[in-house]
Amino acid sequence: MKARRYIPPPLGESGQRVLLLVLAELCLLNVADFALTWYGMWLGFATESNGVMDFFFRQSDVAAAVFKLGIVTVGAVALWLLRRYRAALLAGVLLAGVFAAVVVYQALWILSL
Amino acid sequence: MDAAPLTVKLCLLGFGNVARGFCALLAKQERALADEHGLRVVVTGAGTRRGSLIAAEGMAPAAVLAAAPKEAPLPEPPRPAAELLAASGADVLVELTVMEEDFAPVATGHIEAAFDLGMDVVTANKGPIAWNWDRIAAKATAAGRRIRFESTVMDGLPVFSLLEFTLADCRLLGFEAIFNSTTNFIIDAMARGEGFDTALRHAQDEGFAEADPSHDIDGWDAACKAAALANVAMGAGITPADVDKQSLCDVPLERIKAAYAAGKRLRLAGRPDPRPRPGYRARHRSPARAARRGVARRGPAHRPHGRRRRRGDRRPGAADRLRRLRRPAAPVPDDLRPTLPHDGGPSAPPGPAPGASGPLAAPLPGPPAAPLPTRVVDAAPANPWRRAILLALLVLAVGSALGAVGFAAEQRLFVWKPDVKALPGGGWRITGSAGLRPLAPALAGDRLAWSQAGYTCLMELASGDTKVIGAASRGTDLWPPALDTRSAAWLESDKNGVDPAHLWVYDIGRGRRVAHRAGAAAEAPALSDPFLAWLDDQPDGHREVTALDVETGRRSALATGDGLSSPVIAGDDAVGWLLQPTGDAAPTVVVRDLGTGTETAIMLASAGSGLTVGDIQMAGHLVLWTQRSSRTTRIVAYDLESRQTTTVADGAVETPATDGEVVVWAQPDGTSPHGCVVMMRGLGGGPPSVAARPAAWPAGLAVGGGRLAWVINDGTWTYLDVMELPS
Numbered sequence: 001m002k003a004r005r006y007i008p009p010p011l012g013e014s015g016q017r018v019l020l021l022v023l024a025e026l027c028l029l030n031v032a033d034f035a036l037t038w039y040g041m042w043l044g045f046a047t048e049s050n051g052v053m054d055f056f057f058r059q060s061d062v063a064a065a066v067f068k069l070g071i072v073t074v075g076a077v078a079l080w081l082l083r084r085y086r087a088a089l090l091a092g093v094l095l096a097g098v099f100a101a102v103v104v105y106q107a108l109w110i111l112s113l
Numbered sequence: 114m115d116a117a118p119l120t121v122k123l124c125l126l127g128f129g130n131v132a133r134g135f136c137a138l139l140a141k142q143e144r145a146l147a148d149e150h151g152l153r154v155v156v157t158g159a160g161t162r163r164g165s166l167i168a169a170e171g172m173a174p175a176a177v178l179a180a181a182p183k184e185a186p187l188p189e190p191p192r193p194a195a196e197l198l199a200a201s202g203a204d205v206l207v208e209l210t211v212m213e214e215d216f217a218p219v220a221t222g223h224i225e226a227a228f229d230l231g232m233d234v235v236t237a238n239k240g241p242i243a244w245n246w247d248r249i250a251a252k253a254t255a256a257g258r259r260i261r262f263e264s265t266v267m268d269g270l271p272v273f274s275l276l277e278f279t280l281a282d283c284r285l286l287g288f289e290a291i292f293n294s295t296t297n298f299i300i301d302a303m304a305r306g307e308g309f310d311t312a313l314r315h316a317q318d319e320g321f322a323e324a325d326p327s328h329d330i331d332g333w334d335a336a337c338k339a340a341a342l343a344n345v346a347m348g349a350g351i352t353p354a355d356v357d358k359q360s361l362c363d364v365p366l367e368r369i370k371a372a373y374a375a376g377k378r379l380r381l382a383g384r385p386d387p388r389p390r391p392g393y394r395a396r397h398r399s400p401a402r403a404a405r406r407g408v409a410r411r412g413p414a415h416r417p418h419g420r421r422r423r424r425g426d427r428r429p430g431a432a433d434r435l436r437r438l439r440r441p442a443a444p445v446p447d448d449l450r451p452t453l454p455h456d457g458g459p460s461a462p463p464g465p466a467p468g469a470s471g472p473l474a475a476p477l478p479g480p481p482a483a484p485l486p487t488r489v490v491d492a493a494p495a496n497p498w499r500r501a502i503l504l505a506l507l508v509l510a511v512g513s514a515l516g517a518v519g520f521a522a523e524q525r526l527f528v529w530k531p532d533v534k535a536l537p538g539g540g541w542r543i544t545g546s547a548g549l550r551p552l553a554p555a556l557a558g559d560r561l562a563w564s565q566a567g568y569t570c571l572m573e574l575a576s577g578d579t580k581v582i583g584a585a586s587r588g589t590d591l592w593p594p595a596l597d598t599r600s601a602a603w604l605e606s607d608k609n610g611v612d613p614a615h616l617w618v619y620d621i622g623r624g625r626r627v628a629h630r631a632g633a634a635a636e637a638p639a640l641s642d643p644f645l646a647w648l649d650d651q652p653d654g655h656r657e658v659t660a661l662d663v664e665t666g667r668r669s670a671l672a673t674g675d676g677l678s679s680p681v682i683a684g685d686d687a688v689g690w691l692l693q694p695t696g697d698a699a700p701t702v703v704v705r706d707l708g709t710g711t712e713t714a715i716m717l718a719s720a721g722s723g724l725t726v727g728d729i730q731m732a733g734h735l736v737l738w739t740q741r742s743s744r745t746t747r748i749v750a751y752d753l754e755s756r757q758t759t760t761v762a763d764g765a766v767e768t769p770a771t772d773g774e775v776v777v778w779a780q781p782d783g784t785s786p787h788g789c790v791v792m793m794r795g796l797g798g799g800p801p802s803v804a805a806r807p808a809a810w811p812a813g814l815a816v817g818g819g820r821l822a823w824v825i826n827d828g829t830w831t832y833l834d835v836m837e838l839p840s
Binding site for chain 1: 497498500501502504505508509511512513515516517519520524580617619624625626627628
């Protein structure tokens with residue numbers, strides 16, 4: 001007998017609350033990431049290894065800020081619009097976790113300079 | 114010709130308000146039942162504790178109502194239930210007796226007796242469903258009979274039919290429901306300011322509450338309904354005693370009013386709880402894990418009465434639909450809504466004592482009631498964001514921990530740091546092996562800078578804190594650093610001399626470094642705050658001495674032309690460079706005061722003297738160099754202020770260094786165990802004295818801030834020592 005594919009139930013209200021907070025957290029972490037990256041570059045000890053961001057940093061700091069904050073904000077809004085899917089919560093949690101790790105890593109690295 | 118209607122014979126056990134209302138409804142719908150469904154419903158038996166009625170040929174419901182008007186008992190004497198059921202010859206038992214809280218033995222006995230007599234059963238009594246569902250379902254299956262109990266939960270709302278028909282093949286994962294309306298009425302009345310007793314009286318006046326309201330108030334009514342729903346729809350296999358309960362009496366008035374003031378309502382709610390307890394565990398994984406994975410459990414591994422479900426078990430016949438309702442599902446994870454603390458004490462069921470009997474009684478043994486905690490759940494929780502906030506913080510914490518662990522691992526495994534140890538007599542030793550030799554120390558103030566294996570390092574001599582402030586990129590050479598009290602500078606140039614070099618300036622106070630472009634042939638810079646000067650090639654092939662104000666970034670050419678040679682030197686507001694004319698002309702150092710623009714030319718050796726000059730350096734207002742002949746080496750100093758030349762030392766001297774106040778140098782010493790000694794001499798006058806006795810001939814000396822540094826190679830290790838100069 002063919003096994004039925006498991007279809008997870010849609011994300012509930014409490015899950016959507018978590019997603020909202022995680023996305024807000026993601027946006028704040030993105031700001032922190034940009035600030036720490038900019039500060040590390042200003043200190044002269046860091047270089048932007050992301051080619052796209054490096055391109056925008058070469059244009060100006062404002063262009064880099066607008067692009068970085070904009071792209072993550074758009075992504076967060078997209079995830080919020082897809083909030084009925086559990087994958088949106090998973091993606092938000094993973095992104096926020098990765099951003100938190102990157103921000104803490106950068107902060108510790110700058111403190112060690 | 115129409116077919117004759119199918120006659121359905123009913124036996125009514127219990128003849129109170131519900132039974133009377135049921136008969137009235139049947140009487141009202143008699144024509145519709147016959148015309149639309151081909152049914153003729155008659156009553157062949159009815160019984161209560163006070164009377165009974167047998168009509169083997171069948172009575173119309175209206176006739177039954179006429180035979181037993183309101184408040185009057187049934188016309189015949191009471192009979193035992195089994196006798197009444199057998200005598201009635203009915204097709205369907207309508208079980209409408211009052212619910213017993215003590216395991217429902219009487220009503221369960223009625224139902225099982227009806228099954229034994231081949232009857233189907235309809236009941237509005239939730240007791241048997243809540244307490245003995247497994248037994249009843251098994252009995253129905255064995256007898257091939259049907260049982261209906263839609264009105265046991267949520268009165269007229271089709272809960273079980275919804276699950277059985279509308280949501281057929283769906284799995285019930287959980288529910289949360291407000292089962293009891295009496296408590297709603299009382300809570301709302303209390304929220305409006307009424308006392309508990311007044312609210313209860315009003316509830317009784319309105320017909321919500323019974324004369325004995327403890328069944329509702331103490332949560333037993335809701336517990337029975339929750340257990341019935343969980344048993345039938347989720348296969349929970351529990352009894353009302355297994356349900357956490359809390360009496361409304363234990364809920365503080367302040368809490369009710371606070372919820373009301375916040376625009377919310379406090380409600381007694383029931384739901385499945387995945388908390389593990391003995392005898393109710395998943396077979397393969399914990400309930401929490403199963404819920405997390407969104408995977409339904411195969412079923413509870415345990416049934417309250419000791420029977421495990423086995424693969425291949427089947428309940429045929431009329432119970433098939435019910436079995437579909439009983440398909441177990443994963444327990445719903447606790448949503449962490451705020452709950453009241455439970456009283457923790459044993460809770461015995463209220464109402465009549467076990468074994469209460471009457472004319473219809475058929476007592477059954479039941480399992481002992483388990484003392485369980487109680488619970489009341491807010492219908493509108495006080496802070497539904499708390500769980501979300503906690504989870505978001507958990508994500509933040511986990512990510513942060515990963516970042517911190519990654520940083521620590523990288524620092525430990527992949528980041529090079531100089532090996533610095535304190536010397537027993539004061540000072541520091543930086544050690545390196547073959548590929549990591551420390552080189553070219555520079556001292557200024559309380560700091561030491563040096564280069565080591567492509568890294569430029571800076572050390573706070575007071576604390577021993579060391580930073581790597583520069584690392585050579587692949588394919589570049591790192592030149593020794595220059596140091597003053599505010600900055601360190603070094604040159605990173607292309608190994609092939611093709612790409613532009615970078616002059617790095619590290620601002621010690623701000624911890625910031627800035628790279629400045631220089632020509633591919635740039636040579637080691639000299640630093641005298643705020644000026645950085647170096648010798649570079651121009652595109653036209655000429656050489657140029659360039660000065661850079663590191664604060665403003667402004668560049669200026671100090672000298673251009675042929676004959677310019679390294680090194681470039683710097684002191685107080687002055688930059689100097691070597692002018693090495695062709696032919697027999699004397700080598701000259703030209704020093705320019707960057708404040709006044711005046712230049713001073715210092716002839717390092719007479720023209721045609723045959724002396725070789727070297728070790729040219731500058732500190733403060735002093736220019737120092739060596740003059741070598743075939744017989745001796747002389748250390749010569751020129752004071753830019755007094756414009757006097759002084760011979761500091763003469764003999765087999767090597768590697769002089771000065772900070773503008775003291776000159777140090779190395780020379781052979783027969784009395785020293787290692788054959789050499791470092792001498793020092795103050796420029797204010799006085800004879801030379803021994804500064805220190807190194808373990809081997811020092812490769813490089815530096816002096817500054819009252820300290821002496823040298824690099825020693827003992828054949829195995831190369832180390833850089835820094836120590837206090839003797840006073």
